[in-house]
Amino acid sequence: MGVETRSAARVSNYTKFWHKSSKDDNEAHRSGRLEKYTDLVNGYYDGATELYEFGWGESFHFCRFYKGEAFIQALARHEHYLASLLNLRPGMKVLDVGCGVGGPAREMARFSDATIVGVNNNQYQVDRARRKTARAALSDRVSFVKGDFMKLSEQFGEASFDAIYAIEATCHAPTFEGIYGEIYKCLKPGGLFGVYEWCMTDAWDPSIPEHKEIAHGIEIGDGIAEMRTLAAARKALKAVGFEILHEEDLADRPDPVPWYYPLEGDILKSQTLWDIFTVMRMTTVGKFFTQNAVWGLEKVGLVPKGTYDVGESLKIAAKYLVAGGQKKLFTPMALWIVRKVCFRKTDRRLVLIT
Template sequence: MRDLHGRQLVLDENSFLKKVGQKNDALNNQASKRYHSLWNDQGKLKDNDEAVDTRRQQAQSMTNSFYDLVTDFYEYGWGQSFHFAKLYKGDTFEQNINRHEAFLALKLGLNNNMRVLDVGCGVGGPLREIVKSSGGAHVTGINNNAYQIERCLAYSKRYGLSARTDFIKGDFTNMPIEAQTFDAVFSVEATVHAPRLEMVYGEIFRVLKPGGRFACYEWCTTEAYDENDMTQKKIIHAIEQGNSISKLYSTKQCLAALLSVGFKIIEEGDVAVEDRGTLGPFDGAATVPWYYTLSKPDPGLRGLLRSPWGRRYTDTLLTILHKFRMVPSGVLETSQLLNAAADNLVLGGEMGIFTPMFFFLVEKPLE
């Protein structure tokens, strides 16, 4: 892992060029080619049942390569929480993100006597917010990417939260955790990386204590999605390709997967749906669409970087640096991959065929 990402662990989120610049050229290029090979064949998209099965079989290595490529980009544009949120007017993006995370602690009824699991914890941004908003619950994060786990440990130490956090490097479809270990489980836009949702939901069911609850924001297609519409299908496939998703489930398939492993559904619904005003699409509404953070510049440097203008700037800068071999191989290709993903996330949101925050709260029965 250090061989790929360089000798120095850089925690400053704004030191993007320093982080990507110290990556090993050959190893980063290898990770980039490994990832893209699962999606493209001589310039043609692999989008059939056989290709989906291949990606499902290689989901762990595919997603590990993906996060080796994109983690520095995500911190550059998003900070330490790699997810969307319901965007209330008058609040900053960061305030909306923190509220989105704290909502899970509220729904799970967490307190400082509980042991909690974060499935697919990224670099630990949501996990650390849950510790704070719950009044000190102990939260363990599981993640299969060594670079992200290293960053989790360093951030917890920096913020004085080491005593309330633990981290496990492991496959969340085969967790190295004893059954009935945790009082509660949450996941923020991460379980979508599983080859099949039933695989990760089944493991979550196993490690939960009877009566324990699981709260999640899941990426799904909506009821408006028509797989026979080729325009819509291309948008969804581009979202899958740009985010290391073997195959997106619909909201109905997601709920069926939860029921199939034994969960009882307490609450569910798409929280990405904005509050619409009475005077027009958004006049008088409390929120704006979740995808605005990718289509319009939010205040602040990161808000600009996430916008089309900021992403174009980053891509142009990396194109120049790549030309003069001042960034490792694969970095420019990763920027282009994420730009295409962002554009299609906006399209999916505008068409109402995709949601990054299908919320559910489920319970493991006592018997």
């Protein structure tokens, strides 16, 4: 474990962005989080990245599960599904927005043979992504850069990618319109954008205290300045100019194995023998030993100060993600496939470019 690209100050200040009680977390708190979303997200991932890798692997996202399907296999299938909907293929230049440590980018590059660039505003994750990709002998097709969600077109140029995707990452942006607008600019005319978005569902009502508490718990536990709704995401995609080709909440499918089962800590729900170890980490005993190990590592300086507190936030995340999933108030996989529609003038006519 290294701390060379992490900020102990950011990690230790992370939990200060919220009021602990959802009843008392007000507009001033929310505005402060949105204004300093870069510090918030970096503080979270500086502390949470290795905890994510320990508990979840290299792909920091949820997915659907089939009966008997291994955890790692299900994650890969989720990524393959998105790659297939985007029609990724050899020769395409693709942007992964919010790439984490590069697990999905590497998997989707293997699946499609496309060239993928991952962008992330957390340098620690970028460094880890590069090392893991070099070990996988994929550096010729998968690369990673540090960048700001809200300045993608400045960094990469307009119309620079054949396709773009984001897997449970754009919820960290201060506004949907801002991030989707930047993605729109970076796509070539007719290019596709696919996103698995974190949203509160149509059943969520912020005037109901329990509903507000669930959204607040997800925010604190997952480094999100403000949870938004399905309607807000849909409206933003249309507002910036995208044509919606496919829309579905994959969490709403009647799957016998729910997407949140690994977070429940119920070993009896493990789908394979190996997955017992994944689920075990989310049991009361597993969380106790993990957090005590983190406490010890923090004391000797092997992880930044505040990592233990971020670990406590992850426990909050698990509680409210499961509650949101059980009550159908939250989805981590609202799927949209959208197209950049452009027109050009020719002989006094408007011609659609696809």
